[in-house]
Amino acid sequence: MTMTSEDLDRREKTLVALIREAGALAQRAFAIEGGFEMKGPQDFLTVTDAAVETLVRERLKRLFPEDGFLGEESGGTPGEAVWVVDPIDGTANFARRIPHYCVSIAFVGGNEMLLGAIYDPVHDELYFARAGRGAFRNGMEIRVAPTAAAGSACVELGWSTRISNGVYLDVLSKILGTGANVRRAATGALGLAYVADGRSDAYAELHMHPWDCLAGLLLVREAGGVVCDFLGRDGLESGGAVLAAAPGVADLMIAASGIERA
């Protein structure tokens, strides 16, 4: 399927409205103590994850039946044109009632990141990017930070049980050795959006799923940052390593993590 500019315009309009609706649903549920289950060690699930994904999947299926769908909770098959959806990124925060989470939706065509949106309903912050057209927070253009020295850099190193402690600690130690401050706020999508917005200087994680990172990678690239080639390395099928950085700290993050730039 060849995607015209008008095709993308329609999808952009839908995405921006739908992600706000999805975030509002999540935030209403957040206000009510809902409990959680464990999908596995350190892998949280709330009923809200499924409710939000169902809303997004059903709406997209009705409006764009020709598009594929890949969601964190219901799966799917990556196709030529596919929506990639994380209904709640930062589920561990959400489940423990920490108000730091988001909805993340990307649209990929021909293995290229075309649209990306991340919505933080707690602060009503909507991040949006379209390939070649810049990155925005609530309609205002955003850029990565001008940080150039490790001594003033604050970066994030994402963690999951998919990577061994030894490997994680080695990268953490190398980053700390440069003099940069390392934090972890437990929502990779929002961590990437914060790099695009200049609030953080870099985000790296040794393995992420596509629904956690694609919208954020597009945001960082469009905001002038350095990113890895996630899709070129089979990220849609298997996930992979993620790096996104302000240009002034990219080299130190690449050296510490071993993740290459695109």
Ligand code: IPD
């Ligand atoms: C997780 C978060 C976390 C990241 C993990 C993800 P979830 O996604 O983004 O920050 O480090 O790799 O799996 O489970 O909250 O959607």
